[in-house]
């Protein structure tokens with residue numbers, strides 16, 4: 400795109416939907432013009448954000464005993480159709496390959512919507528004894544879901560391009576339960592690294608993953624008050640083990656069915672990060688995932704231009720050696736246009752260096768998140784820039800955490816819930832009975848999100864539908 404095209408003003412963030420769509424284009428993250436609904440193109444800049452984000456995900460999974468593998472995309476119909484609940488949940492969403500060239504295939508092949516039915520026939524062959532446990536394998540692949548609801552880039556795609564799915568196997572239901580808790584902890588850590596605070600809850604039974612015993616989920620509160628499900632962890636019991644005959648020899652020599660979990664994160668992780676931290680000038684990226692972490696702007700006058708450019712190059716070399724991703728913008732754009740461009744791309748730190756700064760042996764550091772300016776000595780630029788990154792990350796997280804806490808409203812009446820979910824998430828007592836939950840959803844016109852995993856069960860309240868005493872409150876929210 401020509402530079403001039405991009406000077407068009409970005410909508411204010413209050414108009415979140417327009418702001419979000421324009422930003423994906425103006426910051427060169429995704430091109431939505433691909434001629435298939437629900438499929439989008441990663442621009443190089445967006446792809447670099449994806450790479451940095453998934454490096455964090457890989458680091459946290461690899462450092463917690465997971466191994467990365469890769470399974471085929473195409474799943475034979477007979478395997479896909481084995482687990483009844485799973486089929487019910489996915490049959491309306493799965494794409495089928497029916498031909499090879501002009502020849503019709505004798506067995507239609509599903510494009511994986513998720514990979515249980517590709518992986519578990521292999522697990523059946525791999526798992527032999529309790530000594531093989533825990534199996535903790537994940538893959539990062541594209542998956543395909545024929546979503547009928549409104550598709551949106553990074554949020555609801557038909558080709559989920561960045562689907563990280565982990566599939567674990569254990570000896571007992573309790574071991575699998577412990578793995579679910581570990582996965583929730585790891586997901587919370589991943590989002591901490593993205594400076595994204597999360598709500599953690601157990602989905603109501605009617606909203607759990609097809610074929611699971613239960614589903615725990617992480618949700619972000621988006622700027623428009625709707626929640627985005629940005630990670631899910633499922634306890635699969637021995638449901639799939641029975642379907643796919645995954646058995647192991649127990650210490651007492653018995654053959655037993657295994658217990659399993661699976662958990663997934665997609666590019667929604669990037670949607671949440673962009674949406675929560677961005678502002679009216681564009682992206683605000685946590686330093687760890689920013690493709691460009693520092694942009695150096697030489698302040699050039701006729702006099703002393705060479706010295707300034709030389710100094711900028713020296714600073715770039717030193718920062719690069721320190722492992723920092725840095726650019727110099729020595730283009731002939733006027734300074735204001737440069738600031739506009741790099742602020743749009745969410746570069747966490749701008750360094751301005753002019754002749755006067757050289758005399759004082761300093762650079763002017765400008766933070767993207769707060770706009771705060773500070774002179775920093777060129778002598779220890781590496782350490783000062785790195786500590787700025789930590790300050791920026793911490794400030795982004797604390798700001799987002801306060802924002803989330805201000806958007807959770809404890810309500811006592813259903814009418815109040817209807818009003819509060821326009822701004823964020825409401826909590827309301829619930830006896831836990833299905834009919835009351837569904838009745839509540841009808842009255843409110845929005846779904847029960849889940850029962851908070853950290854629930855303060857310290858007082859008895861009344862279910863607003865049946866009046867039964869309960870210690871449980873439940874999250875209610877409009878969702879993506």
Ligand SMILES: Nc1ncnc2c1ncn2[C@@H]1O[C@H](COS(=O)(=O)NC(=O)[C@@H](N)CS)[C@@H](O)[C@H]1O
Nearest residue numbers: 513554555556564628629630631661662663665
């Ligand atoms: N159409 C979609 N576009 C983008 N992300 C999606 C889409 N559908 C689901 N996701 C994300 O993928 C995560 C995992 O999907 S899931 O259906 O809940 N769970 C599974 O598929 C399990 N096999 C665990 S990997 C969800 O929490 C959600 O964040």
Ligand SMILES: [Zn+2]
Nearest residue numbers: 830835862865
């Ligand atoms: Zn009730």
